[in-house]
Amino acid sequence: MKFVCQSDNTVMEFVETVNAENGGSMSITFQCPTCGRAVAMVTNAGETQMVRSLGVTIGGAASPEPMAMIRSALSGQEAPVQTSAGPEPVWSEAALKRLAAAPTFVQGMIRRIYSDYARQKGYTEITPAVMSEARDTLGMTGM
Amino acid sequence: MDKSNVLGQVVAQRERIGARLAQVKRVIAIMSGKGGVGKSALTANLAAALALEGKAVGVLDADIHGASAAAMLGARGQKLEITSDGVRPAIGVCDIRVMSMDLFLPDDDTPVRWQHPGGLAADAFVWRGSLEANAVREFISDTEWGDLDYLLLDLPPGADRFDTVARLVPQLQNLSTGGAVVVTIPSQVSHLVVRRAIAAAHEAGAGLIGLVENMAGYVNATGEVAGELFPAGRGAAFAEEIGVPHLGSIPFDPRLAHETDNGRPFILEHAESAAGRAILKIAETL
Secondary structure, three states: OOOOEEEOOOEEEEEEEEEEOOOOOOEEEEEOOOOOEEEEEEEEEEHHHHHHHHOOOOOOOOOOOHHHHHHEEEOOOOOOEOOOOOOOOOHHHHHHHHHHOOOOHHHHHHHHHHHHHHHHHOOEEEEEEHHHHHHHHHOOOOO | OOOOOHHHHHHHHHHHHHHHHHEEEEEEEOOOOOOOOOOOHHHHHHHHHHHHOOOOEEEOOOOOOOOOOHOOOOOOOOOEEEOOEEEEEOOOOOEEEEEEEHHHHHOOOOOOOOOOOOOOHHHHHHHHHHHHHHHHHHHHHHHHOOOOOEEEEOOOOOOOOHHHHHOOOOOOOOOOOEEEEEEEOOOOOHHHHHHHHHHHHHHEEEEEEEEEEEEEEEEOOOOEEOOOOOOOHHHHHHHHHHHOOOEEEEEEEHHHHHHOOOOOHHHHHHOOOOHHHHHHHHOOOO
């Protein structure tokens, strides 16, 4: 959508987007670069929602957050998503040996669970003691 | 200058999908116009069968409201993690990477509910389809899939579903890079619905890998076919009639339902059964 300043026959430039506090509408301001006249378009709630559903941002977004649309559009619930908790911890030989005792097809899952636990706790190395602590804390059995 | 550049943002979305899928050798959509034919269980078992062959496999659960892939692959309860490159997928059995709406919901009692401006709940149908298509887009482009041999897309029922993903994933339109596997059961009603779904997929330019007939008979205690659930022998004839390769017929094995409910694909422990052999044979065709 474009707006043209009729005085100067110039395409107006986007200036800013202001979202209403209830998220139901937003105003989008454009200004003539020549004479400075401004015009604001106000969307109604349905139009605002339609824009949101396209996964685009009025006013532009240099680098959208991953899964931004899903995380912002889910209603009344906080998605169980966390930001990265640091580098992957190192596995000790003894911990790897204990991991190898699990059935092959679940080793990747178990590794992920222990790695996530260690990173959240700030541990840089996974040892059998860390595995036991995680198992007890997370209520896992048979790992 | 138009800072919004909506068209540019849409182009950037497509470019992110292209960059992400450049690391994926084959993309396979498991589809059927009909619900309840076993698409998700088949997807989970095909993923496991491919992983057992040493392939790197991802499963994208495109069924937003009926998400089940995380449960079937033992990946529920894992916290998704945002990194500089996207969102790390959950890890299921056999190291299968899983992305599903199930992983975004806080508990078992919470359905997918999209925000809508106050007073517009009745109009939600207007934008719901667009929101959900974009959710699938984000699953594809924003998940750290890494290098994959196979990305399996578990599509929801509905004749139009393939068209939605095919517009996002051009690999589905070329048999050298992927395509669609269509699932049916041996009932005339299923065939009617599936026939229409295949016609819609053809219109969307689908590369049709073939047809899988699920619940083709049932098995006895030893896992061998013992009788029919529906009139038998229709799968191959139906496939020929609609001009699609018949990839195989899978008998109904109660253990498949049991294992799937427990987050462990049936194929892991019952590869020698009639259903297991059929699934392995189908996996070879992908």
